[in-house]
Amino acid sequence: MSDELSPDEELEALLEAFDWSPGDEHDLPRRDHFLAxxxxxxxxxxxxxxxxxTIGHPDTPGNDTPSVPQEFVAELVRMARDRDLFLADEESxxxxxxxxxxxxxxxxxxxxxxxxxxxxxxxxxxxFLDNDxxxxxxxxxxxxxxxxxxxxxxxxxWSNGHYSAARALKQIAEQHPxxxxxxxxxxxxxxxxxxxxxxxxxxxxxxMLTELKAVEELPRxxxxxxxxxxxxxxxxxxxxxxxxxxxxxxxxxxxxIAAQADQASQAQANQKAEARxxxxxxxxxxRTGEQAxxxxxxxxxxATMRKANKRKKKK
Numbered sequence: 001m002s003d004e005l006s007p008d009e010e011l012e013a014l015l016e017a018f019d020w021s022p023g024d025e026h027d028l029p030r031r032d033h034f035l036a037x038x039x040x041x042x043x044x045x046x047x048x049x050x051x052x053x054t055i056g057h058p059d060t061p062g063n064d065t066p067s068v069p070q071e072f073v074a075e076l077v078r079m080a081r082d083r084d085l086f087l088a089d090e091e092s093x094x095x096x097x098x099x100x101x102x103x104x105x106x107x108x109x110x111x112x113x114x115x116x117x118x119x120x121x122x123x124x125x126x127x128f129l130d131n132d133x134x135x136x137x138x139x140x141x142x143x144x145x146x147x148x149x150x151x152x153x154x155x156x157x158w159s160n161g162h163y164s165a166a167r168a169l170k171q172i173a174e175q176h177p178x179x180x181x182x183x184x185x186x187x188x189x190x191x192x193x194x195x196x197x198x199x200x201x202x203x204x205x206x207x208m209l210t211e212l213k214a215v216e217e218l219p220r221x222x223x224x225x226x227x228x229x230x231x232x233x234x235x236x237x238x239x240x241x242x243x244x245x246x247x248x249x250x251x252x253x254x255x256x257i258a259a260q261a262d263q264a265s266q267a268q269a270n271q272k273a274e275a276r277x278x279x280x281x282x283x284x285x286x287r288t289g290e291q292a293x294x295x296x297x298x299x300x301x302x303a304t305m306r307k308a309n310k311r312k313k314k315k
Contacts, residue, residue: 026158033158042078042082045079048069052097054093058096058127068108070109102128106136114144118147118151118165121165133164134168137165142178148168148169149183155197159199159204166187187208191217192220209221225238238256238259239256239260242256
């Protein structure tokens, strides 16, 4: 952060970005949610925990997170939510303390402290949301299901937080089959309130239900497609869902017909683009061939990315 601003000014500058404008209420975490997640410092840390604030950038070679004894779990949770460390100077290694705390917790037993980390889904940090936090919550197992389900049930939370929390729930269902019913119910409940959630949140629910092979929820998934609440660039279209669930498309299904029409339209657009590229090449056979191969590879990459269900990042 800038050296010219006091910590209070730095915090206020950060919070200004959380002022919603009409139509983007699901694109950013709410101010009150962020402030509840990242709390003011609550005293010093024990040496093994304090040392995490001196390591620096987690991706720098040699900056691996060290093991911390189980007895310091509560302090690690406190460090993960330490607002002062989160807002430290960008040149200070302390700014990465929370990341190291979460990574240290992944090696330990969270137990009943699991709910204490759910508010971190309201922090716009790729360090937390991409992998570390979902993996940590998944490692907590069944104890994390109720607080994660409650987070998803709150439609006022931001979409990226929903998507990341949904990934954690899905992992728990995969690792603990006895929790599948509760996890599926949490996603189904979101699809019962389509009007209250943003598109990314609904896409997350559809994505995870499909990954869990919850074919019993296909009617709810269908309704989400019918109301255009699924981002097909993130998850794929209706035909992709049916294929992933092992369901044979019905020829007279309106959604199937529309999806096939979209595919045909896209194929036609691709052909026209290739024809224009060929004409622009002025008959240069080799160049035209290269352009065609590139266009084909780009289409394959796009399809592969959709199949891999890569989470869309909003910058």
